[in-house]
Amino acid sequence: MSPSLGSECRPLADSGVDLSLCRPLPPCDREYWSDTVDRVTRRKFLGQISGCGGMLVLSAAGGVGYMSAVEPRRLVLERVDVRVETLPSRLGGFRIVQLSDIHCGPDVRAQDIARAVSMSIDLEPDLVVLTGDYVYQSASYADACAGELAPLARATQALACLGNHDCRRGAVKVAGALTKAGIVVLRNEARCVRDGLWVGGLDDALVGWPNVNRVLRQVPSDATLLVLVHEPDYADVVAATGRVALQLSGHSHGGQVRIPLVGAPVLPILARKYPAGLYDLGQMRLYVNRGVGLTRPAIRFNCRPEVTLITLLSPE
């Protein structure tokens, strides 16, 4: 039986958190990303950004051919150092590779995933984390995606949370495929990855049942805790607990198209406040990965797919 989010959110109400981010969204909003963005045609999308004067810029960059055939495959390694005040000095230099939004499906090929996996393994990280959306529109892609990701789990420990596409199309099937590939799927659960360092994974915030308090109850109070949650804007809820050092998220794809001096004209719900990169939320940091894959319209501009290498630094 699904737990009641109302009761799960009650402790956060006491801390003054904006509960609009913590309760399930009404059906019309839950449909927003898939039904508004996924079904946007290329022509409609280009029409939207043309209102920003973007067409001129896009044309100068080589047009739609570049955006659909070149940039989506220009995978880049982003290196991010995150200083964590609670991190014991013996854990300084702990290295985490983050992959997100694989979206295995008609627009993301096996070799695209394999390239990201190979780049990740070559970095020899202490941990790999995957922050959701393994499939595009159908859980039938879960086995293929998990098969490509399996070398990660053979190389090091690999932890994952689910995303909105996974939960909408078959959370059990996607989680089962990842588990079979040796990847530990965390749905409101936490794991100790090194003495004193824990990682929690929340269920999807748009169409699942995230429960940060359930995660906190599994983690020693003196441990440093990292949290995986697909939707970055859920960070306001996570940060308000005062217990989490770093949240890792995806979901936004960085907007897929970013107009210089304007930004991303289209962003999904729960990725509009924190669309990409590193954010400082007081006690907590948030990193938002732009993703490996993409959704339709299958174009990227000024927003390359990424593999992220995060190095945790202890206080000086």
Ligand SMILES: [Fe+2]
């Ligand atoms: Fe996604």
